[in-house]
Amino acid sequence: MPNAKLTISIDLELGWGNWDNITPFHIHNIESKEHLIIERLLEIFDRYGITVTWAFVAALLDEDSARSMPGSKSLWYAPEIIDKIRKSNMPHDLGSHGGKHKYFDSMSKNEAIEDIQFAAYIHSKNGMHLNSFVYPRNKVGRIDLIAEQGIKVYRGQDLAWHQTIRNKQALLGRAANLLDKLLPISPQAVSPELKKDICNIPGSMLFFSRNGIRKLAHPKITLNKLHKGILNAINNDGVFHLWFHPSNFWTNTDQQFEIFETFIKQASTYIENEQLEVSSMAGFSSNEH
Numbered sequence: 241m242p243n244a245k246l247t248i249s250i251d252l253e254l255g256w257g258n259w260d261n262i263t264p265f266h267i268h269n270i271e272s273k274e275h276l277i278i279e280r281l282l283e284i285f286d287r288y289g290i291t292v293t294w295a296f297v298a299a300l301l302d303e304d305s306a307r308s309m310p311g312s313k314s315l316w317y318a319p320e321i322i323d324k325i326r327k328s329n330m331p332h333d334l335g336s337h338g339g340k341h342k343y344f345d346s347m348s349k350n351e352a353i354e355d356i357q358f359a360a361y362i363h364s365k366n367g368m369h370l371n372s373f374v375y376p377r378n379k380v381g382r383i384d385l386i387a388e389q390g391i392k393v394y395r396g397q398d399l400a401w402h403q404t405i406r407n408k409q410a411l412l413g414r415a416a417n418l419l420d421k422l423l424p425i426s427p428q429a430v431s432p433e434l435k436k437d438i439c440n441i442p443g444s445m446l447f448f449s450r451n452g453i454r455k456l457a458h459p460k461i462t463l464n465k466l467h468k469g470i471l472n473a474i475n476n477d478g479v480f481h482l483w484f485h486p487s488n489f490w491t492n493t494d495q496q497f498e499i500f501e502t503f504i505k506q507a508s509t510y511i512e513n514e515q516l517e518v519s520s521m522a523g524f525s526s527n528e529h
């Protein structure tokens with residue numbers, strides 16, 4: 241069995257991803273595109289036999305939570321989407337992206353407990369195992385509390401050169417992030433890090449939106465980076481952990497899907513050759529340590 245792994249995690253949030261700064265742009269795109277994008281992703285995963293982690297905001301399955309939010313209910317409450325994922329041919333890992341997309345680095349301990357308990361309650365009420373956790377805005381914090389709720393794996397911050405700069409200096413970090421998107425710089429392979437009874441599987445690369453200045457990133461360069469991500473995982477017995485939100489497909493949707501499917505097709509040839517294996521985040525909870 242190959243040691244190299246491809247892990248894909250998707251942050252599923254609809255309006256909750258921008259509950260604190262939602263704009264007409266978000267509303268328009270969520271209402272007109274989000275469902276279709278999720279369907280197209282599920283079709284690709286079925287076509288190539290890929291299992292991924294869908295980390296969803298728990299409130300999407302709680303009608304009461306939608307009542308206090310602005311705009312149409314469908315921005316905040318979407319049980320039909322979770323249903324579609326559960327009914328797809330490939331068995332996916334349904335993880336959590338927090339109770340209501342609150343930020344774990346700035347919440348009080350009690351707020352964090354309340355949020356994570358709400359997420360755990362929604363998972364269990366709907367008969368789902370909660371193994372994987374993706375921090376809203378990747379704001380990692382209160383790891384002990386999420387472990388207490390039985391979460392086994394979380395996605396840590398990207399292991400990337402531009403992230404290291406960003407952690408020290410926000411503005412320079414943004415410039416570095418843009419440069420990284422424009423140049424064929426190779427994403428890093430990551431390794432699972434076990435801390436007590438919870439495992440961190442950091443991100444390697446964001447499948448980024450092609451909007452604004454990022455339109456300058458040539459699709460061939462993005463494909464080249466994605467390919468290097470696979471090769472790095474193979475050469476280092478590591479994990480290429482790609483992540484994104486459905487919103488990363490809002491702009492130039494067809495082009496984004498063309499890039500994504502080309503990458504998945506390429507990954508599937510390495511899988512067929514037994515050089516690469518697919519693992520959801522939950523896959524790291526049982527057999528890695």
Ligand SMILES: [Zn+2]
Nearest residue numbers: 251257376377
């Ligand atoms: Zn999010």
